[in-house]
Amino acid sequence: MSREDHSVPAMSLTIKSVPIIMTNSHYMNTGHNKKTERRKNEQLARRKAIIKAAREVFFAKGFMSATIDEIADRCGLAKGTIYLYFKSKEELYISVMAEGMQRLRKEFEVLKKRPPGGNEFVESAFMAYYHFFKRNRKYFRIMFLSSQPDMRSRVPEEALRGCMEAARECLGIVRDLVQEGIEAGCYRKVDAWAVANILWATINGIIMAYEQDPIYREEIVGMELEQMLLQSLDLALEGLRLKK
Amino acid sequence: MSREDHSVPAMSLTIKSVPIIMTNSHYMNTGHNKKTERRKNEQLARRKAIIKAAREVFFAKGFMSATIDEIADRCGLAKGTIYLYFKSKEELYISVMAEGMQRLRKEFEVLKKRPPGGNEFVESAFMAYYHFFKRNRKYFRIMFLSSQPDMRSRVPEEALRGCMEAARECLGIVRDLVQEGIEAGCYRKVDAWAVANILWATINGIIMAYEQDPIYREEIVGMELEQMLLQSLDLALEGLRLKK
Amino acid sequence: MSREDHSVPAMSLTIKSVPIIMTNSHYMNTGHNKKTERRKNEQLARRKAIIKAAREVFFAKGFMSATIDEIADRCGLAKGTIYLYFKSKEELYISVMAEGMQRLRKEFEVLKKRPPGGNEFVESAFMAYYHFFKRNRKYFRIMFLSSQPDMRSRVPEEALRGCMEAARECLGIVRDLVQEGIEAGCYRKVDAWAVANILWATINGIIMAYEQDPIYREEIVGMELEQMLLQSLDLALEGLRLKK
Amino acid sequence: MSREDHSVPAMSLTIKSVPIIMTNSHYMNTGHNKKTERRKNEQLARRKAIIKAAREVFFAKGFMSATIDEIADRCGLAKGTIYLYFKSKEELYISVMAEGMQRLRKEFEVLKKRPPGGNEFVESAFMAYYHFFKRNRKYFRIMFLSSQPDMRSRVPEEALRGCMEAARECLGIVRDLVQEGIEAGCYRKVDAWAVANILWATINGIIMAYEQDPIYREEIVGMELEQMLLQSLDLALEGLRLKK
DNA sequence: CATGAATGAGCGTTCATTCAT
DNA sequence: GATGAATGAACGCTCATTCAT
Numbered sequence A, B, C, D: 001m002s003r004e005d006h007s008v009p010a011m012s013l014t015i016k017s018v019p020i021i022m023t024n025s026h027y028m029n030t031g032h033n034k035k036t037e038r039r040k041n042e043q044l045a046r047r048k049a050i051i052k053a054a055r056e057v058f059f060a061k062g063f064m065s066a067t068i069d070e071i072a073d074r075c076g077l078a079k080g081t082i083y084l085y086f087k088s089k090e091e092l093y094i095s096v097m098a099e100g101m102q103r104l105r106k107e108f109e110v111l112k113k114r115p116p117g118g119n120e121f122v123e124s125a126f127m128a129y130y131h132f133f134k135r136n137r138k139y140f141r142i143m144f145l146s147s148q149p150d151m152r153s154r155v156p157e158e159a160l161r162g163c164m165e166a167a168r169e170c171l172g173i174v175r176d177l178v179q180e181g182i183e184a185g186c187y188r189k190v191d192a193w194a195v196a197n198i199l200w201a202t203i204n205g206i207i208m209a210y211e212q213d214p215i216y217r218e219e220i221v222g223m224e225l226e227q228m229l230l231q232s233l234d235l236a237l238e239g240l241r242l243k244k
Numbered sequence E: 001c002a003t004g005a006a007t008g009a010g011c012g013t014t015c016a017t018t019c020a021t
Numbered sequence F: 001g002a003t004g005a006a007t008g009a010a011c012g013c014t015c016a017t018t019c020a021t
Helices: A017-021 A034-061 A068-074 A079-085 A089-112 A121-135 A137-147 A157-183 A192-211 A214-221 A225-240 B034-061 B068-074 B079-085 B089-112 B121-135 B137-147 B157-183 B192-211 B214-221 B225-240 C017-021 C034-061 C068-074 C079-085 C089-112 C121-135 C137-147 C157-183 C192-211 C214-221 C225-240 D034-061 D068-074 D079-085 D089-112 D121-135 D137-147 D157-183 D192-211 D214-221 D225-240
Strands: none
Touching (some): A034 A079, A068 A079, A068 A089, A089 A137, A089 A157, A121 A137, A121 A157, A121 A192, A137 B137, A157 B214, A192 A214, A192 A225, A192 B137, A192 B225, B034 B079, B034 B137, B068 B089, B089 B121, B089 B157, B121 B192, B157 B192, B192 B214, C068 C079, C089 C121, C089 C137, C121 C157, C121 C192, C121 C225, C137 D137, D034 D079, D034 D089, D089 D157, D121 D137, D121 D157, D157 D192, D192 D214
16 A cells, blocks of 8 residues: 655755745844744744644545544644644645645656656656656545635635645646647647646546546446546647647 | 326235235225325425425535535425435435436437537537536536545445446447547547546546636636637547548 | 234233223123224224334333334334324333233232142242243333333323232232231231332342343342342241241 | 743753654643642532532433533533533433442441441441432432443443442442341341342332332332331341341 | 324534633 | 633434324
8 A cells, every 4th residue: 555655754844845835934044033933943843743634634534524633633732722823624724735735846846857858748747747646645635625615715815825826836837848849849839828727637637536436436437547547648649749 | 286196096006915014904996096106206306305405505505514404494394304305414415416417417318319420529528518517517516525535435325326327327428429430430549438538537627627716717727617628629629530 | 905904813802811901991892883892902902012012122222212113113003103092102111011010910910829828928929020020021121210200200190000000919919928927827917018018129129230230230249130039038038937 | 829830941942852742841840730730620620510410400300301401501511511521411320320329338438437336237227328318319210220221331331330339339338237247146147248239129129119109109108218118127137137 | 093204392412613721 | 832621503313293194
């Protein structure tokens, strides 16, 4: 059973990874009041610990069945403390999701550094997404929740934006790949942004189908996720490719 | 709603096995089980009424915030009565979903009767789905819930199968269309079932994207759903089409 | 569809056992309207069937957890029908109890016909009670419920009287035995009624102890019920016996 | 009560491993867990208050008709708070019972300190029990519930043991009295434990008879409880006494 | 009479959230 | 800040009882 490594080596706090998550960090290294700075770090660490615990519980039980009590237990904090960091269960949820999007974004980042000249533009994005999915499968299920009206109405818009931005950046990368493909004369002259969105949606749609009940997956779809994705990639490429 | 249920009187009574169970012996085969038949109809109607109310409440509030109390109020029944027809909130949910799938399936049915000779195979399915979506938009949101583990674990498998079957039939229709396209020499020789699933997933993925927060829809995707679907159709067709 | 399902060996109704249970039987055998008489019999049979079913369910589940639904199912009647015969769950309960007391009384009746001259007066009552207990163990548990205030407040006094009368008769028989013992010169000149009550209470108390949690029975009392009863009999006899 | 918990601020930070788990690090061994101690006391008091309220409601309404709402109201707590202290209505019930047994045990304790030389061994126990009963009459009714199968199956075994132990201790005291009587040459050489159990059961049986419906008490038993107990004591003593 | 669908008050219980310490 | 006891509204659900058929 492939492990999903949301462990967070904790190390990460000391390194650059922090600024990514940190949204509310307006502390400047003027050298002065260390105490405050130390505090900030502690708080940040705590915040991450809570998100980690929440993620684990949400993954194990689902959002609806998860309880703040269990999350608090799991990170060794008091229930009240959770509310010091997150206004509601829903904000906690969105934060877990945001963190997942950040991870994905980070993995997508490498696509930007592709050596020029290769011609698997879209393929690489497909694969990057697929590999992320394999290691973070459970994120997807809870992501599908974010469209629920009772979730959305309770999620602070600002927290949501964090997710969105990450998604936008990923899509931007895909768009760039498509654009490169066009410019390299491989792809037809399509609207790269639209295609990026379509590819993105396609993968999500396929994954969603696979996260349905096993009955659906086995008796209806009846083929492995990887195969399905590859065929879908094939179809898309065929649609994109410029025919001489 | 004109009832014609004085229909066929005795029939069932001619079967011996009945008397054993029967305790309520005193009405004879005179005008006979009018009562029973009427009952059946009433029950069916009530069931539908409950599903309708549930649908409305689920749509308005979301599954999590919906309450049985409100559903009961909305269809003018007592709370206990709801539980006479549905074992749990989750079963009610799945029944709403099943009903939605039935509707979709019914609309897809017409695709089967397409006059031969036309060549918009996949287009017609896309459009059928899209039109259904426009009129039943809110179904989709709640459908996305069915992948939640805490939902699935509480939904009676049998009720789920109802949904699945309808979905399978729709997919079958799409596959047939693809197959026709292949046989008509319009499409490449692809795995029609896989392609049907991919198309299906693509549309769902796109819809899901649009059912995300408006921020996502407006600021990120930034184009109308219809456009997006059309472009996606275009891409898919291009991918399917046989090039001379 | 002629059904003759007043089945019920019915026999039983024709014999003497009836008058005992029957409280509301003012039908005289004037020969006329047989129909009515048949009805009466049917009703009586139904009543007994319900009590039987109730007994089984009360025994299996306990009064609190028993449901009218299950009782109705078990005797193949509709729930509403139960309420035609018994005003409430509590009346049903008391009727089960009354029926148990009638049984006990019937078994005690034989003590009245003891051949004169024997000298095991009290012993025979002890043993009769004990044997009844062994075969009707579960009656006792539910009997202990009758002292609950929320039971009593809902039991129609009239139904209760049925129980009481049977108990009184049993006690009367015990008193007579004690009296015989006194007159035979075996026992001291005690108040026979009081002693009868004391003996009765003693046995009930012992049985109650045994119907407590097994922990109590095994870890605390620590001896077999039969032994305990015998020792208790021994003690009582020793107390009663006239010493020369 | 001066709290000194602004104590030592950073501390915990110096230890590396700590921050992860340690959450409540900030109060050191100064005047120290005064807080905790106060809490403990408060909790104990609350627990007692709840038991008191429950007792009152159970006594007034009976277990079945009692509601947690009423119990909560009566002790001025929220319903949820009750569940912080007791897992279920049944646990509350058993706790009320346990508390009653503790009281009885405490009253029995004095019997242990009887000045030697007296010869009313069993009498004193009878009387202690009787006096307890007079002041705590209503306990007995609800005690009779504990033999109900649907009660027992829902009572946490551990809570039950509390009751049992108290009962066992009382019985132990009675046994000792009997034993003393034997050793003092007053009583026959009987099995003291069995006799203790028999006496106990006898009193309980008598009390149960008196807690039946008033009809039973008045029309059947027809004598005062005290008289009955005295006669029963008399009978038992007569049975125990060593005859020259 | 018998039925059984409908009722609906009421249940025990949960848990996100608050707030005094 | 951190705590965790307290809250109490809301929950899903039950079931004795009624009543139209």
